[in-house]
Amino acid sequence: MTSGLEPTDRAILRELSADGRCSFTDLAERVGLSVSAVHQRVRRLEQRGVVQGYAARLDGDQIGLGLTAFISLTPTDPAAPDDYPQRLRHLSQIESCYSVAGEESYILRVRVASPAGLEDLLRQIREAAKVATRTTVVLSTPFENRAPAL
Amino acid sequence: MTSGLEPTDRAILRELSADGRCSFTDLAERVGLSVSAVHQRVRRLEQRGVVQGYAARLDGDQIGLGLTAFISLTPTDPAAPDDYPQRLRHLSQIESCYSVAGEESYILRVRVASPAGLEDLLRQIREAAKVATRTTVVLSTPFENRAPAL
DNA sequence: AGTGAAAGGGCGTAGCG
DNA sequence: CGCTACGCCCTTTCACT
Numbered sequence: 001m002t003s004g005l006e007p008t009d010r011a012i013l014r015e016l017s018a019d020g021r022c023s024f025t026d027l028a029e030r031v032g033l034s035v036s037a038v039h040q041r042v043r044r045l046e047q048r049g050v051v052q053g054y055a056a057r058l059d060g061d062q063i064g065l066g067l068t069a070f071i072s073l074t075p076t077d078p079a080a081p082d083d084y085p086q087r088l089r090h091l092s093q094i095e096s097c098y099s100v101a102g103e104e105s106y107i108l109r110v111r112v113a114s115p116a117g118l119e120d121l122l123r124q125i126r127e128a129a130k131v132a133t134r135t136t137v138v139l140s141t142p143f144e145n146r147a148p149a150l
Numbered sequence: 151m152t153s154g155l156e157p158t159d160r161a162i163l164r165e166l167s168a169d170g171r172c173s174f175t176d177l178a179e180r181v182g183l184s185v186s187a188v189h190q191r192v193r194r195l196e197q198r199g200v201v202q203g204y205a206a207r208l209d210g211d212q213i214g215l216g217l218t219a220f221i222s223l224t225p226t227d228p229a230a231p232d233d234y235p236q237r238l239r240h241l242s243q244i245e246s247c248y249s250v251a252g253e254e255s256y257i258l259r260v261r262v263a264s265p266a267g268l269e270d271l272l273r274q275i276r277e278a279a280k281v282a283t284r285t286t287v288v289l290s291t292p293f294e295n296r297a298p299a300l
Numbered sequence: 301a302g303t304g305a306a307a308g309g310g311c312g313t314a315g316c317g
Numbered sequence: 318c319g320c321t322a323c324g325c326c327c328t329t330t331c332a333c334t
Contacts, residue, residue: 003214003263013208020170020204025327037302039329052207054170058163058298062200063155065298068248070257085292092299098218099290107220107286111298136257140249142235145295148208148215148261149242175310187319189312 005050008033010150012041013050017147020054057145065093065111068138069118072104073131080130087129093121104134155200158183160300162191163200167297170204207295215261218288219268222254223281230280237279243271254284 005013011031015022022030028038045051060066073084084106085097096109108125112118122133155163161181165172172180178188195201210216223234234256235247246259258275262268272283 003212005213010213013206013213016206017208018205020206023327024329034303035327036304036329036331040301048212050209050212052209054204054206055168055295055297056163056166056170056204057202058167059200059202060298062198063160063163063298063300070248070250089293092296095296095298096294097292098220098288098294099292100220100286100288102286104286107288136250136252136254138248138250138257142247142249143239144246144248145205146242146245147205148210148213148245150213173310174312184320185310186312186321190318 005150009041009045009050012038012045014147014150016042016051016054017150060111064113067112067114067118068141069110069112070136070138071108071110071122071125072134072136073106073108073125073129074104074134075131077130084129084131088125091121091124091128093117094125105131155300159191159195159200162188162195164297164300166192166201166204167300210261214263217262217264217268218291219260219262220286220288221258221260221272221275222284222286223256223258223275223279224254224284225281227280234279234281238275241271241274241278243267244275255281 008031012027015027015030024035024039024042027042028035031038042051060068082105088094088097088108093110093112094108095111098107099105100107110118110121112121118135118137122135125131125133158181162177165177165180174185174189174192177192178185181188192201210218232255238244238247238258243260243262244258245261248257249255250257260268260271262271268285268287272285275281275283
């Protein structure tokens with residue numbers, strides 16, 4: 001049980017992680033298979049949900065979202081129902097939401113335009129979810145979202 | 151100064167964030183432009199570095215990397231040079247590396263197969279970078295890497 | 301499950317408004 | 318900077334192995 005994934009599929013996933021817009025023709029060449037065989041395998045990987053989708057990676061500075069931060073959430077009312085993701089989903093500045101073990105309950109990764117935008121977002125988060133927040137500002141990002149080790 | 155980005159470009163980026171493999175023909179239809187005009191704009195966005203690339207989003211469980219964690223780094227030797235990203239880059243389990251303000255110096259997002267894999271990775275990180283680590287294990291991921299608010 | 305061929309459509313460059 | 322035009326390449330399917 002290595003992960004129920006064949007070497008060929010892993011090679012395909014490696015390529016698509018590095019270049020999500022790679023053509024089937026190139027893909028076929030790189031993994032040493034015919035075009036139609038690769039096509040079939042990619043469709044199966046998509047249907048099984050191994051490939052959940054494709055996304056462009058954008059430069060935060062250039063799209064006017066130059067400030068990244070991590071926000072840890074601690075519930076203020078221990079009796080409240082745990083529906084925080086639902087309560088926070090509408091805030092589009094929150095790009096990722098993780099439920100975690102440890103002192104805090106959730107970790108959010110957010111992107112905003114400025115300190116003022118961060119202040120505003122924190123206010124909205126506290127209001128929507130009734131939580132205490134702890135914020136860690138990102139100064140720079142040496143690397144991000146690298147391709148996983150397949 | 152909204153961000154030096156035209157509404158049309160923002161529309162294109164929104165589409166490519168949601169579906170990175172979207173054809174130029176579809177893209178043109180959705181943003182209300184001709185195919186070649188869209189093509190030209192996308193090329194410019196790529197050249198300017200606004201679009202840094204395209205990647206497939208993979209299901210961690212199904213690729214044998216079902217355990218995600220955040221690892222905070224604190225230097226043990228205050229006099230050591232700050233070249234931690236260089237020292238850690240070769241560890242492919244580390245998908246993201248952020249330099250942060252606050253008590254710790256760096257936050258890493260990592261993906262491993264199991265608790266044993268996490269233990270092994272922590273050992274390698276301490277060895278390579280001479281740092282103290284604080285690890286927060288992810289229990290579940292309500293949402294991740296959503297398209298930014300353009 | 302992989303191959304090869306064939307039909308259809310998208311890609312990408314060119315030239316012009 | 319956007320549109321039309323056109324040739325090439327890629328995508329997608331099908332019958333065969």
